[in-house]
Amino acid sequence: MSRNSIFFLTDYGRRDGFVAACHGVMMSIAPDVRVVDLTHDVPPQDVRHGAVVLAQTLPYLPPCVVVGVVDPGVGSERRGIAVVAGDHVLVGPDNGLLPWAAAAAGGVAEAVELVSPKYRLAGEAMTFHGRDIFAPAAAHVAVGVPVSRLGPAVGAGDLVRLPEPKVRARPGVLETEVHVVDHFGNVALAAGPDDLAASGVGAGQRASIVRGGPAGPDSATEVVVGRVFADVAPGEMLLYVDSHRHVALAVNHGSAAARLGVEPGDQVTIRVLAP
Template sequence: MTYDWIAFLTDYGRRDGFVAACHGVIAGIAPRVRVIDVTHDVPPQDVRHGAAVLAQTVPYLPPAVVVGVVDPGVGTHRRGVALRAGENVLIGPDNGLLSWAAEACGGTTAAVELTSPRFRLDTPATTFDGRDVFAPAAAHVAAGAHVSELGADVPVADLVRLPDPWVRVEPGTLEAEVHVVDHFGNVALAANADDLGSAGLAGAESVETTVGERRYRAPLGRSFAEVASGELVVLIDSSGHVSVAANQGDAAALLGVAPGDRLTLRSVPEGPGRHGAGPA
């Protein structure tokens, strides 16, 4: 099987030549393959953020070889792996980065460790596996190499997996950790629309958002523009997550939260109340 597409995510940024070098390796091995740059602006070494972005993105990609490189353990004994998941092959470090994306593709059905010297660059470097290991392996797979040729089998149960984000649902209350904060400062929770419904909040006019000792009341809406500029709104975002956003503002900064922090949404009595940046 060959692939027309390689999807590529890293924390390399664009100031240096790291991304271009990986593109060049892919082009040298599989010149007809096209590369989709998912993002190269994952915060440095933030495996969890990279995993969340990959998982949000892969359902909308064509069948592809998906390469993820957020790799604080590069040069150590951590494994480089290739996973079969649905119609896709996922390649990167075995540090949990690929785990949520594999689930979004239907689950990992086979895995190998990237040990074959035939499918890597022969360099003395130990700190640039994106160029020397992952990019060439992806290009060879896209050009028709079978995943089993890349190295020895790895039991799927032995792969590193990030823990599931924390969610708790009770009548009238939904508690969840912040799953990801995007470029706009929108705060996507680990909870989804079903969780909101199970908590009995789906039909609420507004909800109270609690962060530590601070409380904020916000309407439950469908778009950012349902509130005035700078005010908060709770909605289901484009990835299906319950999200706290600020119209033309930065909700994460207003709430003072980051990925991994916990928020609580509760039902509130109908009637006048404060919406926006300040405590309720």
């Protein structure tokens, strides 16, 4: 099955020629395939951030190949893999970057290790697998090469996975983790709408946010529970469900991450305030 698009995500940035080199390799192998930059602004070495972006974006993409390269272990013993999930093929390092996206596409149907020399560049560099291994593999798949030809099968259960975020909901309290912080400083939490409902937190209420556990050391920040940014005045904080179905925190015309001093992986406790 050929696919006419390759979507490309990395932490390479745009200052150097890394992205262009990968584009050149893919275009040389698959000149009629469109290469679309998903983003190259993943924070350096932040595998979790890249995994979240892929998982959030993949359900909205047409059948395609996705190359993800956030690879602090490049040159080590970590595998390069290709994963079939739904109508998509995901190519990248076996470091937890791809499984959340695969799950969002219906789960891993097939996975292989990228070892066949026929589908990588000759004389590969130990420190640039994006150009020499992942880009060529993606381009060959895009023009119809079966994934099974890229290397031996890997069991879905053998893929490296990131730790699942912790969420605990009980009446009046929701304990969760910061999942990702976006460009605007909005803070997406690991909890979803069902967790919010289980805690009894609903629109129109007020809640307190504490960074840390239930007895965390930080002072509480009061927020309004709403649906859209305009539910609070400029400069005020809102708790809402975002477009990816995550419970989230935002400051209208500001940065919730800066206000709270949080980053991905931090624990946050939300507590309903009495009317």
